[in-house]
Amino acid sequence: GCTTKEPGSTGGQETSGTETGGSDKTFKVGVTIQSLENAYWAGVFGEVETLMKGKGWDYTILACNDNSATQIQQIENFVTNQVDLIMVHPSDPNAIEDYLKKAMDAGIKVMVWDDAMQNSTINWILDNTKLGYTIGTEAANFVNEHYSADNKAKIAIMNYPQTPILLERETGILAALEEIASGNYEVVAQQPALDAATALTNMETIMQANPDTKIVCSIGAGGDIGANEAFMTKTGGNIPADMGIFSADATQQQLEAIVAGQATRASVGFEGSNKKTAEAVVDLYERLMEGEAFPEQNIVRPLLVIDASNAEEYLADYK
Amino acid sequence: MKSTALNIIKEKAIWMVFVALFLVFAFANPLFVSSSNLFTIARQVAVLGIASIGMTFVILIAGIDLSVGSIITLVNVVGAYLMVNSGFGMVSAVLVSLLVGMLIGVLNGFLISTIGISAIIATFATQTVFKGLAYILSGGTPIYGFDERFKIIGQGYLGPVPVPVIIMIACFALGSFILNKSYFGRYFYAVGGSEEASRLSGILVGRTKYLVYALSGLFAGLAGIVMLSRTNSAQPTAGLGYEFDVITCVVLGGVSITGGYGKMSNVVAGVLIIGILTNGMVLMNVSTYMQLIVKGIVLALAVGFDSLQKKRATT
Amino acid sequence: MKSTALNIIKEKAIWMVFVALFLVFAFANPLFVSSSNLFTIARQVAVLGIASIGMTFVILIAGIDLSVGSIITLVNVVGAYLMVNSGFGMVSAVLVSLLVGMLIGVLNGFLISTIGISAIIATFATQTVFKGLAYILSGGTPIYGFDERFKIIGQGYLGPVPVPVIIMIACFALGSFILNKSYFGRYFYAVGGSEEASRLSGILVGRTKYLVYALSGLFAGLAGIVMLSRTNSAQPTAGLGYEFDVITCVVLGGVSITGGYGKMSNVVAGVLIIGILTNGMVLMNVSTYMQLIVKGIVLALAVGFDSLQKKRATT
Amino acid sequence: MKDNYVLQLQNITKEYPGVRALNDVSLEVKEGEILALIGENGAGKSTLIKTCSGAVIPTSGKIIVNGKEFAHMTPQLAKENGIAIIYQEFNNVKGLSAAENLFLGNPIRKGIIIDQKAMEKEAEKAFAQLNIKIDPKTLVGDLTVGYQQMVEIAKAIQQDARILIMDEPSAPLTSAEVESMFKVCELLRSKGVAIIYISHRLEEIYRLSDRIVVLRDGSYVKTLITKDSHVDELIRLMVGRDLKETYPSREECIVEDEIILELQNLSGNGDKDINLKIRKGEVLGLGGLVGAGRTELVEMIFGSVRKTSGKILFKGKEIDPKSPREAIDLGIALVPEDRKRHGALLGVSIKNNINMPIYKRISRGSVIDSRQEMDVAQKYQKDLLIKTPTLNQLVKNLSGGNQQKVIIGKWLAANSELIIFDEPTRGIDVGAKFEIYTLINKLLQQGKTILLISSEMEELMGMSDRIMVLYEGRVTGELERNEFDQNTIMRMSSGV
Numbered sequence A: 001g002c003t004t005k006e007p008g009s010t011g012g013q014e015t016s017g018t019e020t021g022g023s024d025k026t027f028k029v030g031v032t033i034q035s036l037e038n039a040y041w042a043g044v045f046g047e048v049e050t051l052m053k054g055k056g057w058d059y060t061i062l063a064c065n066d067n068s069a070t071q072i073q074q075i076e077n078f079v080t081n082q083v084d085l086i087m088v089h090p091s092d093p094n095a096i097e098d099y100l101k102k103a104m105d106a107g108i109k110v111m112v113w114d115d116a117m118q119n120s121t122i123n124w125i126l127d128n129t130k131l132g133y134t135i136g137t138e139a140a141n142f143v144n145e146h147y148s149a150d151n152k153a154k155i156a157i158m159n160y161p162q163t164p165i166l167l168e169r170e171t172g173i174l175a176a177l178e179e180i181a182s183g184n185y186e187v188v189a190q191q192p193a194l195d196a197a198t199a200l201t202n203m204e205t206i207m208q209a210n211p212d213t214k215i216v217c218s219i220g221a222g223g224d225i226g227a228n229e230a231f232m233t234k235t236g237g238n239i240p241a242d243m244g245i246f247s248a249d250a251t252q253q254q255l256e257a258i259v260a261g262q263a264t265r266a267s268v269g270f271e272g273s274n275k276k277t278a279e280a281v282v283d284l285y286e287r288l289m290e291g292e293a294f295p296e297q298n299i300v301r302p303l304l305v306i307d308a309s310n311a312e313e314y315l316a317d318y319k
Numbered sequence B, C: 001m002k003s004t005a006l007n008i009i010k011e012k013a014i015w016m017v018f019v020a021l022f023l024v025f026a027f028a029n030p031l032f033v034s035s036s037n038l039f040t041i042a043r044q045v046a047v048l049g050i051a052s053i054g055m056t057f058v059i060l061i062a063g064i065d066l067s068v069g070s071i072i073t074l075v076n077v078v079g080a081y082l083m084v085n086s087g088f089g090m091v092s093a094v095l096v097s098l099l100v101g102m103l104i105g106v107l108n109g110f111l112i113s114t115i116g117i118s119a120i121i122a123t124f125a126t127q128t129v130f131k132g133l134a135y136i137l138s139g140g141t142p143i144y145g146f147d148e149r150f151k152i153i154g155q156g157y158l159g160p161v162p163v164p165v166i167i168m169i170a171c172f173a174l175g176s177f178i179l180n181k182s183y184f185g186r187y188f189y190a191v192g193g194s195e196e197a198s199r200l201s202g203i204l205v206g207r208t209k210y211l212v213y214a215l216s217g218l219f220a221g222l223a224g225i226v227m228l229s230r231t232n233s234a235q236p237t238a239g240l241g242y243e244f245d246v247i248t249c250v251v252l253g254g255v256s257i258t259g260g261y262g263k264m265s266n267v268v269a270g271v272l273i274i275g276i277l278t279n280g281m282v283l284m285n286v287s288t289y290m291q292l293i294v295k296g297i298v299l300a301l302a303v304g305f306d307s308l309q310k311k312r313a314t315t
Numbered sequence D: 001m002k003d004n005y006v007l008q009l010q011n012i013t014k015e016y017p018g019v020r021a022l023n024d025v026s027l028e029v030k031e032g033e034i035l036a037l038i039g040e041n042g043a044g045k046s047t048l049i050k051t052c053s054g055a056v057i058p059t060s061g062k063i064i065v066n067g068k069e070f071a072h073m074t075p076q077l078a079k080e081n082g083i084a085i086i087y088q089e090f091n092n093v094k095g096l097s098a099a100e101n102l103f104l105g106n107p108i109r110k111g112i113i114i115d116q117k118a119m120e121k122e123a124e125k126a127f128a129q130l131n132i133k134i135d136p137k138t139l140v141g142d143l144t145v146g147y148q149q150m151v152e153i154a155k156a157i158q159q160d161a162r163i164l165i166m167d168e169p170s171a172p173l174t175s176a177e178v179e180s181m182f183k184v185c186e187l188l189r190s191k192g193v194a195i196i197y198i199s200h201r202l203e204e205i206y207r208l209s210d211r212i213v214v215l216r217d218g219s220y221v222k223t224l225i226t227k228d229s230h231v232d233e234l235i236r237l238m239v240g241r242d243l244k245e246t247y248p249s250r251e252e253c254i255v256e257d258e259i260i261l262e263l264q265n266l267s268g269n270g271d272k273d274i275n276l277k278i279r280k281g282e283v284l285g286l287g288g289l290v291g292a293g294r295t296e297l298v299e300m301i302f303g304s305v306r307k308t309s310g311k312i313l314f315k316g317k318e319i320d321p322k323s324p325r326e327a328i329d330l331g332i333a334l335v336p337e338d339r340k341r342h343g344a345l346l347g348v349s350i351k352n353n354i355n356m357p358i359y360k361r362i363s364r365g366s367v368i369d370s371r372q373e374m375d376v377a378q379k380y381q382k383d384l385l386i387k388t389p390t391l392n393q394l395v396k397n398l399s400g401g402n403q404q405k406v407i408i409g410k411w412l413a414a415n416s417e418l419i420i421f422d423e424p425t426r427g428i429d430v431g432a433k434f435e436i437y438t439l440i441n442k443l444l445q446q447g448k449t450i451l452l453i454s455s456e457m458e459e460l461m462g463m464s465d466r467i468m469v470l471y472e473g474r475v476t477g478e479l480e481r482n483e484f485d486q487n488t489i490m491r492m493s494s495g496v
């Protein structure tokens, strides 16, 4: 008869990582995230890699390119490879619940990034709608400061609805704008811009249609960088006070733009820098693999708004 | 005698590549040859294998189908949508989804055969359109929450054998049957060899093309259903870029990109190579970036080895 | 007489498509025809236009170059890396980057001509490898902070005309010269028309292929440099999927995907169509998903119209 | 003696997987000599001369050009050493003009810039020398096959080669064009050019050559001095047996009052107002010059191109086939003139080629009855004497004559009643020709009807019961067997 149980799977196989011991033990870690074709992920996991290398662990960092079938394969392969910990940034959480369960059954610790999932040891979560909302809040406050009902701010949104979490961010941005700056603004364009070149091209065109577009909200670093380049070119580097870009990711390049007084006004990040994020992540890995029991399955990450007031401070981390 | 040996080498070169690669991974990590891992690989290649059958037909008639990835995506989204939002039963949702896959294939056939657009452009256009449609239909977010039984297709077992593997084997058997035993399979080789000569031999070339692209759509659709059941949630990015994995398998399997030559059995080798490569690299802790490089190099080496063998055999 | 009229229609069909599309957008949004927007379009298509020249050569010899996107990316990353991290001067960094682009083209030539791998597979393999390399070189993060003067290439003006537009026009002139006046340009048509006949006529077919792919790499490299200067920051995703935009332009421009036929002037139309389509849809704030659908349909209609014209003209 | 041999091929052997195409063949040619190379289809003539340009790399043996020794050639080396070759298959680029094709590989240029004007002027001269009117600017793809061949000949001649090799150059040409080609050959001979000439038309061999080299089954057989040799000897050497007559005798098969095919004012595809009738069991010959529109006419009958007006009646019923499939199902078959591109499926086995039109019929559901498939193939292999080690052999590996038999076998399998032959013996050796003629007679006895297009006057008159002549898409005359006369047909063909 048909079952969905793997035959002969004994479950709860003993793997070396489940024993508790000294922190100089070597661990085997498998990481699968949505995409490495993205400055934020690449930056953070570059650091994570350095840290793990320093600790002498075995590790594999993979991207599934927004494809849950690929991600499932990767999880399956990690299980085969008897890793001690799987960290997954789900491309689609529903798709991988069953497979994470199999991993847990095999005695592997599971850490989920971003989503609150059932079959995991801990979930390190972040609410993308809320992140978007925070971006939107920054933008809305800026709008209220510089614009009014009879001098409406023209806002362009750099989106990428092809990716669900980025769609959530866009939703959050729009919600915050509507709640806080209602009546003082008008969204003139919502165009895709994951990478800087597309963002630049689209921004140029948007400014053709609406020459007085001065505010951009972007779901990520690419849209920020491209839009910033477009504004810088248009104004010859003299960014007026009522012009601004509000975005996510808070990468080094964005922080530098903020410090340099370019169009980028604020970017919402988390721990402050890639390095800090990586340290937090690797710390969690280690605690998990050493068998520490966490009181809560869900650990919520705080959001951090970086603007001209604190950018220098966080930038120092990169130097 | 000598020529037979040469022919065997020429015909089976890709299996040698497969064996070599298999041995490399087996030595590198003993876990690779564990029976559970071998079953895992088989399960993992099922989707690829199923889609590669239709693509084999397409490449045999000297065509190409770049819409396969989008068909997989759309079938995912449509199937899920019907089950979750439209109250369709599991069976009827699957059937409608397969029909959608096939109809996109028919549309490709129309553009290529009736209008006369080159296959690469026609299927690129449909790829783009249906990618957009899948996004619109899903609103860009995953659709999930299917009947538990739907999982059986992609995750179930029949005795010790995973159901998707059984489906793949059945499909390969069917594909092989079409190519070797059915009369229209003969037409595929003929049309791939020379359209004009085929037409003058009484083959309805246009109809054959419709059939081939419809079959490609149908197999891609089935692959999409298996994928959907494996992931148990439909993503609007499900099949993104999948067509190139599929084409790679078929070409690794020695099907001539200029049409007319190729065997289903070697395509199986192509599929398995991609399967063990993906699996083996993860077992060997190869990073994502490095995997790209290794994949590209293996592809070039495998196809290059094959090309050189054939060159040697003919001159 | 009749046949001349037919020929003109056949030759110029794509310009008719361009004019029709232009009128649609002009009516939909008067801003579209503002001189500043027209210049914007010209600036925006520069990268695409430059890359399409090399691709025209490639498709003329019945090849295809899927590595163009990766070349653009790698050139972005290498150029930025050299300027920022290796203390290269601007000029030498640009020259080295162009050399890198050309060398990848030479590698494509080697795989295709010397090893005998089909172009679609060979360039897909190099695409994959160099995508991986670009990630590794950049660590996946943007590289930025160039000399101010570097901006001139992509953002500067010579009088009222943007520098990238001048570069593009110069490149098209060069491309047109190569195709129509230089002897090796005529070899491209010959090789695309019949490799065997060319070889037996003493044309060094292998060398011609090396040249064509090297030129494709070089033009893609130049496109990459212009893009880098435009964005002023190198991203490891810069050229992702760009090859299909470029192929689309060339095919819209009526270059036969089976080789041997095509004109540079019509490729200009192809580039402009993609340019106004992208620009016009953003101006009209067409949603992201819808843009995909519209692009696919316009591609199918434009090429389909062209195909039908040609069918009518020959029968 | 040896000193003025400009080209010597010594002990050339060429092996393909499973086939030894050439076995230790040697020959040499002197300055100012025309050497004919003859042999049956598949004897290895083309393979041998292809070694002179590097199109084929010999397995062993050497090539000596003007005393210089080579293990193998390349097209560049051949050119540098004054060798020009006209290949049996077209070697042109359809998308380039006639002038550019003439200078393919070494265009007239200043630096890197080509000089179109100069090339066009030179081309005009070359065409004038061959007595043909071709606009040098026309794309070669737009020329008829005859003209394409003339461009090939002009291309070889303008290279000022010292050694000119011609592989069946006359096959697609009319007699007038052949005549101008001969004149040029003789002129070149007088200038000391060495020519190797391959043809299946023995009268050309006698007309032109000084010596004859005969090949059989890839091996050298004998060299003859042309003026001392006799045709019968030549044929015997070629086919390895005696061949008495050229055209086999035929019993009368015509059924007087049964009209199989009738055309009434048929127009389209370049033809106008064609009227004709074919009786059951008859061979109707269609004569005319290259470009007369004969191929175009049968394309309409076969459903390959749609007619624009007029009627086609087949067995008394009006038909309007929209595709070859429909025509085939009605019982009409076409053996096309371009065997390699239109006739045979080269990359497909003999067995599959023969069964191609009837696969549906021999299938249950979609499944092919493989026993029946094999039986059919074997039957026609036997009936037609197709020479092959196995029916799974790909057709591209067969010689021209055997390829033609496979195509005919296909139509016999399809049970066709009217079989149209378009230049059925073009490029086919005398032995195989005789077999095909015999076959045609056998078909008639089985109650089939034949429409025969041929540009060879002899063949047309030898095989037809009745001849109709076309000129520029119109019928210019009709002759009964007793009225057959070469001059009359020539006159009708030229529209006078």
Ligand SMILES: Nc1ncnc2c1ncn2[C@@H]1O[C@H](COP(=O)(O)OP(=O)(O)OP(=O)(O)O)[C@@H](O)[C@H]1O
Pocket (backbone or CB within 6 Å): D016, D017, D019, D020, D021, D039, D040, D041, D042, D043, D044, D045, D046, D047, D048, D088, D396, D397, D398, D399, D400, D401, D427, D429
């Ligand atoms: N590429 C190939 N592979 C295998 N066999 C080949 C190949 N090319 C030629 N042959 C074989 O070599 C033999 C000689 O062929 P070739 O074309 O030289 O004959 P030919 O004398 O020119 O005949 P024809 O009068 O029909 O032109 C034939 O038996 C043919 O089947």
Ligand SMILES: Nc1ncnc2c1ncn2[C@@H]1O[C@H](COP(=O)(O)OP(=O)(O)OP(=O)(O)O)[C@@H](O)[C@H]1O
Pocket (backbone or CB within 6 Å): D141, D142, D143, D144, D145, D146, D270, D288, D289, D290, D291, D292, D293, D294, D295, D296, D337, D453, D455
């Ligand atoms: N591709 C083409 N483009 C333009 N004209 C063509 C083309 N092909 C053929 N023609 C014209 O069609 C006419 C018929 O040519 P074709 O050679 O097929 O005649 P035919 O009677 O079959 O001659 P034959 O059988 O003796 O070769 C000629 O006038 C020729 O110029």
Ligand SMILES: [Mg+2]
Pocket (backbone or CB within 6 Å): D045, D046, D047, D088, D167
């Ligand atoms: Mg020959």
Ligand SMILES: [Mg+2]
Pocket (backbone or CB within 6 Å): D291, D294, D295, D296, D337
């Ligand atoms: Mg003809």
